[in-house]
Amino acid sequence: MAKMKKKGTTGAAKNYITRTRAVKRLQISLPDFRRLCIFKGIYPREPRNKKKVSKGSTAATTFYYTKDIQYLLHEPLLNKFREHKAVAKKIGRALGRGEVGDAARLEKTHMPKIKLDHIIKERYPTFIDALRDLDDALSMLFLFASLPSTEHVPSKTIALCQRLCLEFEHYVIASHSLRRSFLSIKGIYYQATIQGQDILWLVPYRFVQRTGGDIDFRIMGTFVEFYTTLVGFVNFRLYTSIGLVYPPKFNAKSDELGGELDAFQLEGRGVGSDDGQATNGDTAKAVISAEAQAEVDKVAALAEPERQEEVSTALTRTEEDENTDAIDTFEPTAKDADVLPQPQASSAEMASLFAPFTFYLSRETPRAPLEFILKAFGCKRVGWDSTLGDGAFTSDESDPTITHQIIDRPALPSTSQPDPAESSEPYATTNGDGTALKAQWPRSTMPGRTYVQPQWVWDCINQAKLLRPDLYAPGAELPPHLSPWVKPKKGEYDPNVPLEQQEIEGEAEAFEEEEGVDDDEEEAEVEDASDTEMIESNGTNGVAAIEDRDNPVEAGEGMDVAGSASESESESEDEEAGVGGDDWEGFESDAESDVSEGEAARRQHQRELEAEATGKALEPTIKTTRDRNAEVRKKAEKKRKQEEEERERQKMMLSRRKRKLLKRIEYGEDKRDKEAENLRKKRRRIEKAKTAANAT
Structure with a gap:
């Protein structure tokens, strides 16, 4: 057993x-x-x-x-x-x-020192594994770098997080690894591509942080202790991979003055040089020694002339291939083949997107994210007001080398600005000592300078090209700032596409009908409200006033002797014509609106036959915009109804299990279509209101 x-x-x-x-x-x-x-x-x-x-x-x-x-x-x-x-x-x-x-x-x-080096090596056997786990680490460090010093968050931890974050930003700037960024409610999202790995982290806005009492800072502090060790290892490896000395030199005085990125000075790790202070661009040149170059020249001189030409031609082609930054395009091989998405720009083009420009940041703009993004995309000259901190390229707003100025202030109305035509004294362009006046936005602007809002920078890097600056001018209504990671799918609402290309057939006409009905109801409500106010204000006499307004003949408005006679004559004519008879067609148009399309076509054919028999010309039927919209809507509804019937017939051929699966799929599609339709209606109302406002 x-x-x-x-x-x-x-x-x-x-x-x-x-x-x-x-x-x-x-x-x-x-x-x-x-x-x-x-x-x-x-x-x-x-x-x-x-x-x-x-x-x-x-x-x-x-x-x-x-x-x-x-x-x-x-x-x-x-x-x-x-x-x-x-x-x-x-x-x-x-x-x-x-x-x-x-x-x-x-x-x-006697207090033991805890080191986590061996744990980092155990959890991340390769450097790629560490890069894949860097998203949460950077988000946590950037969060603690913006927290105030409290009992639970010591100042040493905050200073360490700030130093590691700035060192990582310096690497991103030097390697041009930044790809996208997005302004959200939570903060600013950044995405960088480092050694083939996409790293996404969140940086909170620089507001006054208020920490609640329900946060366990002991647990968060443990994570920060681990993440600081991890990011320190990663920063060392990243700096050495591009030939930079780690850690970079830190200027405490500049940091106290608000230098931030400028407080760190990068140094290149020279190879084959005596002092080892070569910059990053000189590293590749220092690798080639003089002896090796002499040997190459000697071999090249002994070669035959023809062979030398072939070698030079081959070297030239190799250099051209290596220096080619043009991106590949994917052309469709057939007419009906799938169209592959084309890459927007190469890494070299993205790295030099803002290289030719000199930017100046106004004091109301967020300096830290703008400086980081501009420098990561090639800009070498970024200036700002002296109140924003140390390290600016220039603090003079009137510097003629500035090409772009970023402003986040609303434009003043024209009435608040002095008119030079009405002013007795012309504008002074110089001070008393002969120096040029400083440009004061929005009363004066520097000629030849482009003024844009901060969103222009983010939209340019997300679309990998320079956008029109007039769309982002100070005081202009900005285009929608959309997430670069969310791509609209088929059937979903896309704010970048015009409504005519997204809406289904008959949707615009149905919306116009709904809006027309709503407008009529609003007018009726306004009239009722005005009548009620009149009754409340005038008492019992108000009722008589309303009756008089509705029946002006009885009230005596414009009443003459022939008024009552004409009215009685019209009544007698109606009696003689026979209102209840078959010959009276007073409500024919209203009845036709309720009949089917086949009945309306039959009646139209009957009118044509009668006109042909009597020899009279057939009067053309005048259709209003509402009638045309109703016809288009009816045709679209009929077409959708036929498609739905055909779909139901096809579903009958499926098995029960597949019908249930298809039902769940259709439920999700219907929910998505309703959301997209509501967003399109909202956008159509906004556009209609804008058109009405511009017309007035």
Whole structure:
């Protein structure tokens, strides 16, 4: 007979372990256990069947893999945690006896230093693995770099995060790795491509941060401690890969004056030079020594003239191929072939997008993100007002070398600006000492300078080309700022495409009809409201006034002797004509609006026959815009109804399982179409309001 297995010793019960048992097995405190799990990348797991794992209990319990906890038993940090606990006990005992000096000495000399170098190597065996996990690290460091110094967030941690973030931004600027950026409610998103890996991180806006009491800064501080070590390793590898010395020189005085990026000075790692202070551009030249160049010249002189020409031609072609920055285009091979998306610009074109320009940032614009983006896309000369900090190319707004000025102020109305024609004294262009006056926007602008709003910079880099600056002029209504990572799919609303290309057949006509009905209802409501106000203001006499307004003949407005006679004559003529007879066609147009299209066609044919028999010309039917819209809408509805019937017939041929799947697909499509239709209606109303405002 086989040996019976004890319950809870095999299967899922053995694969999982509770947090309480894990802490007891590791013999550390719960905060140290959480800290160790964050360092090692071990997270709680949810078993499929909690009853089997917890032996029938359904209480809320945190589970971990048993193998993960077994893996933690051999972690060297466990000894550091135990040493830290022992020293903490000694410090507490010394403070209890009043020996403050001994406590300070123990904390300074005996407190163990925790290093995470070996954990970084374990979790990221290759450099590409570290780059893939850099998104959360950069977002966390940029967040802590903008926090104020508090009891839970020490100033040393904030300074370390700021230094690492600025070092990473310097690498992105030097390597031209930045690709896209987006202004959102949460902050500014950036995407850089480094060694083939897309890295996306979030930078919060520079507002006053207020930290709530429900945030566990101990957990976040543990993540920051790990991420600072990781980003330090990554920055070192990135700097050395492009021939730069790490860490860069730091100017504390410039940093105190608000230099930020300018507080760091990059140095090239020279190869074959004596001082090793070569810049990044001189590194490749320093690799070739004089002896190697002499040997190459000697071999080239011994070669035959023809062979020398062939070699030079081949070298020229190779250089041309290497220096070719033109991007490849994908042409369709057949008429009905798929059209592949074409690349917008090469990396070299993107790196020099703002290279020929000199920018000046007004004091109301966000200096840090603009400086970072402009320099990452090739701009070498960025100036700003002296109040924004140190490190500007120029602080003089009237500098003639400035080509673009970024302004984020609304334009003043023309009435608030002085008119030189009405002013007795002309504008002074110079001060009393002969120096030029400083340009003061918006009362005066510098000639030959382009004034744009900050969104122009973001839209240019996202579309990989320079956009029209007049669309982003100060005070102009800006185009929509859309996320560069969200591409509209088929059937979805696209704000960049005109409405005529997105709306379905008959949608515009239906909207006009709805708007016409709404306008009529609004007019009726306004009339009713005016009548009610009149009644309330005039009392009982107001009722008579309304009756008089509706029936002016009885009220005596414009009444003459022939008025009542003409009215009685018209009534008698109606009686003689016979209102209830077959010959009266007073409501024919209203009846035709309710009949079908076939009946309307039959009646039109009957009129043509009668006109042909009597010899009279058939009067053309005058159709209003509403009638034409109704016809287009009816045709579109009929067409959609036929397509829906055909689709239902096709669904009948499917199996039950496939019909259910198709039903779920159609539900998602209908929901998407309704959202797109609502957005198109909203845009159509906005455009209609703009047209009406411009017309007035």
